[in-house]
Amino acid sequence: MSTLALGLAQLFDGLSAASILVLAALGLALSFGLMRIINMAHGELIMVGGYLMYVAQQHLPDRSVALGLVLAFTGSAVLGAMLELSLIRWLHGRPLDTLLATWGVSLMLQQAARELFDPTGVEVTAPAWLSGSLAFDSGPLAGLALAHVRLFIIALAIAVLCGMTLLFGRTRAGLHIRAVNQNRAMASALGVHSRRVDLLVFALGSGIAGLAGGALALIAPVTSTVGQSYIVDAFLVVILGGMGTLRGTAMAALLVGMLSALAETFMSISTAKVALLLFVVAFLQFRPRGLIVARSRALDEA
Amino acid sequence: MSGSIRSVALAAVLLAALPSLAHGDEVKVGVLHSLTGTMSISEITVKNATLLAIEEINATGGVLGKKLVPVVEDGASEPATFAQKAQKLVQEGGVATVFGGWTSASRKAMLPVFERLGSLLWYPVQFEGNECSPSIMYSGAQPNQQALPALEWAIKKGYKKIYLLGSDYVFPRTANLILKKHIAATAGTSLVGEEYMPLGGTSFGGILNKIKSSSPDVIINTLNGDSNVAFFKQFSAAGMTAAKLPVISFSIAEQETATIGPKLVAGHYAVWNYFQSLDTPGNKKFIAAYKAKYGVDAVMSDPMIHGYLDVYAWKAAVEKARSFEPKAVRKAAPGIELDTPLGKTRFDDNGSLYQKVLVGQAQPDAQFAIAWSTETAIKPEPYDPLSFPGKTCGAPK
Numbered sequence: 001m002s003t004l005a006l007g008l009a010q011l012f013d014g015l016s017a018a019s020i021l022v023l024a025a026l027g028l029a030l031s032f033g034l035m036r037i038i039n040m041a042h043g044e045l046i047m048v049g050g051y052l053m054y055v056a057q058q059h060l061p062d063r064s065v066a067l068g069l070v071l072a073f074t075g076s077a078v079l080g081a082m083l084e085l086s087l088i089r090w091l092h093g094r095p096l097d098t099l100l101a102t103w104g105v106s107l108m109l110q111q112a113a114r115e116l117f118d119p120t121g122v123e124v125t126a127p128a129w130l131s132g133s134l135a136f137d138s139g140p141l142a143g144l145a146l147a148h149v150r151l152f153i154i155a156l157a158i159a160v161l162c163g164m165t166l167l168f169g170r171t172r173a174g175l176h177i178r179a180v181n182q183n184r185a186m187a188s189a190l191g192v193h194s195r196r197v198d199l200l201v202f203a204l205g206s207g208i209a210g211l212a213g214g215a216l217a218l219i220a221p222v223t224s225t226v227g228q229s230y231i232v233d234a235f236l237v238v239i240l241g242g243m244g245t246l247r248g249t250a251m252a253a254l255l256v257g258m259l260s261a262l263a264e265t266f267m268s269i270s271t272a273k274v275a276l277l278l279f280v281v282a283f284l285q286f287r288p289r290g291l292i293v294a295r296s297r298a299l300d301e302a
Numbered sequence: 303m304s305g306s307i308r309s310v311a312l313a314a315v316l317l318a319a320l321p322s323l324a325h326g327d328e329v330k331v332g333v334l335h336s337l338t339g340t341m342s343i344s345e346i347t348v349k350n351a352t353l354l355a356i357e358e359i360n361a362t363g364g365v366l367g368k369k370l371v372p373v374v375e376d377g378a379s380e381p382a383t384f385a386q387k388a389q390k391l392v393q394e395g396g397v398a399t400v401f402g403g404w405t406s407a408s409r410k411a412m413l414p415v416f417e418r419l420g421s422l423l424w425y426p427v428q429f430e431g432n433e434c435s436p437s438i439m440y441s442g443a444q445p446n447q448q449a450l451p452a453l454e455w456a457i458k459k460g461y462k463k464i465y466l467l468g469s470d471y472v473f474p475r476t477a478n479l480i481l482k483k484h485i486a487a488t489a490g491t492s493l494v495g496e497e498y499m500p501l502g503g504t505s506f507g508g509i510l511n512k513i514k515s516s517s518p519d520v521i522i523n524t525l526n527g528d529s530n531v532a533f534f535k536q537f538s539a540a541g542m543t544a545a546k547l548p549v550i551s552f553s554i555a556e557q558e559t560a561t562i563g564p565k566l567v568a569g570h571y572a573v574w575n576y577f578q579s580l581d582t583p584g585n586k587k588f589i590a591a592y593k594a595k596y597g598v599d600a601v602m603s604d605p606m607i608h609g610y611l612d613v614y615a616w617k618a619a620v621e622k623a624r625s626f627e628p629k630a631v632r633k634a635a636p637g638i639e640l641d642t643p644l645g646k647t648r649f650d651d652n653g654s655l656y657q658k659v660l661v662g663q664a665q666p667d668a669q670f671a672i673a674w675s676t677e678t679a680i681k682p683e684p685y686d687p688l689s690f691p692g693k694t695c696g697a698p699k
Contacts, residue, residue: 006515013507020505111338119343121531121561126539133541143514147539150507219539220504221531221561225340229502229528264508269499270470272508 005136005144010261016150018257019157023212024230025237025249026160030205032235033243034181035198037088038095040102042234043227044109045076045206049213050222051113052076054122056214065127065218069156072214073207080206084199092198106227113224121223130218149218156215160208164246177201240280242290251291256280329368329626331356331616332375332391334402334412339379340527344605345404347557348426349374350596351606352401355613358591365617366624373397381411388412392421398626399424401612404605406430406472413438422628424616426608428552428574430476434684434695437628439635440654441608441615443575446683449477451659452522452550452573453484455674461520461548463494465513467533468524470498477524477552480689487688494518499525504532510540513547523551530554534566544569550661555603556668564668574604575657576644577670585643601668608655611642615649647679652695654682 024046031039049072056068083105091098125131126149135145168174179187180197188194212230220226233256241252256276263272284290333352335345356370364370373395377384384403391397392415400416401424403409409425416423416437428443456464464485468474478496485493494516497509513521525533530553537549549570556578559567578589578601588610593600615635620626623634636651647656656679662670685693 006511009511009514010508013511016507017505114338114342118561119346120557121343121528123561123563125563125565126535131539133539135541145541147536147541149539219532219535221528221535223343223528223531223561225502226504226528229504260505261508265511269497269503269509273500 002140002142005141008141009144010265011258012144012146012150014258014261015154015254016257017261018254019150019154020212020216021233021237021253021257022157022161022250023153023208023215025234025241025253026164026246027205027207027209027212028234029238029241029243029246029249030201030208032238033245033249034177034201036095036243037202038099038102039088039205040099040231041083041106041109042102042205042209043229043231044106045080045209045227046213046216046230047113047222047224047227048076048079048109049073049210049215050124050217050220050226051117051122051213052210053214053217054117054124054222057124065130069211069214072210074210076210076213077203077207080209081199081203083206084202088202089195089198110224110227119224121221121226124217124222126218147219153215153219156211160211161246161250164208168246173197173200236277236280240283240290242292245290245292248290248292255291327368328371329365330371330373330395330397331613332388332395332397332400332402333372334375334377334384334387334391334400336379336404336408337374337376341377341379341404341408343527344557344603345377347600347603348404348605348609349402351592351610352613354592354595355610357595359613359617365620366626377402377408381405381407384408385411385415388415388423389419392416392419397421398620399616399628399631401426401609401616403427409433409438420628422632424612426612427605430473431480431684431686432476432690432693434652436632436653438653439612439615439632439649440682440684441612441649442605442655443657443659444654444682444684445477445480445686447575447657447659447680448552448573449481449522450484450686451676451680452552452661453481455573455661456520456522456550457488457491462491463516463518463520464491465494465516465518465521466496466524467509467513467521468498469503469526469529470500471526473526474498474524478522480686481522483686483688499529499533501529502527503529506533506536510536510542514540514542518547521547521549523549524553525551526553530558531562534562534570538566556601556670557603559664559670560601560668564664564666567664567668568666570664571673572662572664572670574660574662576602576604576607577660577662577672578602579662579669579672580643580660582643582645584641584645588643607643611640611644611647614642615640650682652682652684654684656681 028042031037052072052075053068056071060067130149133145133147176192176197179192180194184194237252241248260276263275335349336342356372360369375387391400399422403425404427406429413435423438425438425440426442428448431445466478485491551572554572618638619631619635623630636649639648649655658679659676660672661674663673665671
């Protein structure tokens with residue numbers, strides 16, 4: 001494998017890692033960034049998406065990925081809405097209580113997955129059109145292989161980002177979400193139904209987590225504990241990006257993905273993780289509010 | 303002064319505890335596995351196999367005329383819980399012995415409890431060796447009964463450039479430490495890379511690039527749990543195949559293969575002392591009995607067999623010692639010939655099991671075809687002489 005091919009492979013790997021991070025973190029950017037809810041069950045909502053993808057593959061003809069993703073999104077969104085209505089709404093403004101309660105929810109969802117499905121996890125396979133790779137067998141790029149499934153996840157991440165940007169920038173619901181985020185009391189005074197906005201945001205965030213889970217099931221395991229492997233990185237990306245901004249989340253995901261791909265070339269995975277965390281800590285010393293600072297008119301924020 | 307009072311008190315407690323090991327027509331035995339949490343995936347099946355053995359023994363008259371009563375506890379995938387439940391089983395439950403444990407962390411947590419209380423643990427999983435407690439019977443493979451024969455077989459097959467990949471915890475680190483010593487000591491064989499993934503890690507892009515650029519002949523894989531699923535999915539997506547680069551795994555059996563996707567694992571190798579396809583009369587009988595009790599879709603695994611044979615080994619030792627007392631049982635256990643699903647085998651004086659080593663090649667139906675087997679059962683060596691020179695097991699006390 002030539003140096004050029006290896007470099008490109010690492011670059012592609014960084015992009016792929018970034019797209020996975022974007023998908024895993026976007027839902028959290030909504031609930032944590034906009035609503036200040038530390039949702040410890042976010043990883044399990046990703047897991048639910050994976051299981052829904054499995055259910056879709058079992059029951060739908062020709063293992064349709066598109067229908068699986070739709071089911072993963074809707075299923076998780078409905079679950080998120082139920083969670084908001086039954087639990088999170090009642091703990092409004094009590095972040096520590098929400099943290100503990102959602103952690104409890106995460107344990108319940110994990111055990112439920114074990115009870116409902118095989119405790120060893122379930123098998124989700126990429127369909128034929130996603131299981132190959134774009135391989136270069138000769139020339140200067142010999143040895144480079146871009147997996148179709150990774151290309152698909154990159155495309156999906158970009159599509160979701162675009163969709164969210166349109167939703168926030170161009171629709172009435174998006175306007176309301178931004179208004180509540182900037183100043184809840186004022187928005188309510190002007191007639192925005194802030195509780196309904198909370199429900200919408202949380203359901204949407206959960207839906208995106210489910211979508212992420214459905215897509216990631218193609219390259220990652222679907223087991224009861226898989227949510228745990230996404231949650232830390234997702235929080236990292238949201239905090240680094242600056243809470244509540246989509247652009248920040250996307251940029252942070254790209255930064256973290258690229259940096260870890262680069263670091264993994266030179267050092268062991270564990271050391272690369274430590275280096276990355278040190279970088280984020282150092283970065284937040286200089287920009288404590290993240291890459292992109294959301295402007296807010298709320299009085300309680302400096 | 304207070305020391306002697308304490309020892310008198312301890313002696314009194316022990317004397318009070320002894321007769322309770324077997325009272326009336328029953329004797330209690332502990333079964334301690336994770337029934338909840340991460341490890342429950344693997345450990346519930348071992349618990350099932352252990353209970354099957356207890357049921358079978360009861361159906362044929364029990365042990366020394368006494369019926370076995372299993373006391374099942376949940377280790378909850380937490381080493382501290384294992385230690386606590388082990389103490390509860392022995393002290394409050396009055397069990398004669400305990401069958402259980404899976405992770406090395408859980409075993410290390412239980413070890414001082416069993417040594418302090420003078421009880422006996424039967425541990426059914428392959429492990430990294432470098433430990434030899436008089437209070438534990440180790441029926442799973444020692445490194446010289448899994449890792450080293452695997453390396454030997456790989457070298458014989460002509461694989462010269464070896465890449466070591468594992469999860470970042472004690473078993474892969476110790477197994478690879480031993481493998482590296484032996485790779486370095488074998489002429490013409492070289493180590494081209496070594497990587498560790500944090501437990502549960504699922505992102506293998508960087509590692510796969512490193513593997514490609516170091517072009518090994520074979521990967522020896524000690525990844526555990528979820529990471530294996532991600533690894534094989536991404537390995538295949540990156541355009542790599544078993545024909546070009548075979549992976550020899552130590553922690554993948556029939557069940558894991560089904561979860562990863564049999565098509566993705568087909569052609570790769572696994573090394574164990576047992577595969578479901580093993581053709582022995584004992585194995586056929588075991589599979590039929592297990593499926594009758596737990597359903598026809600049940601899949602067998604190496605640790606299940608060891609959990610199952612441990613109960614029979616304990617029975618044989620109790621009958622030889624004519625006593626349920628743990629020290630007498632430990633002393634009697636070595637050397638008794640056992641007829642198990644693995645075939646005929648026996649425990650060594652050091653408390654570990656003689657067993658054959660099998661290399662299986664994964665098939666598209668998630669079963670393994672046995673590709674190679676050692677001719678005879680290998681004597682277990684808890685301390686690899688090349689890696690831990692001078693360390694030996696003491697004689698059983």
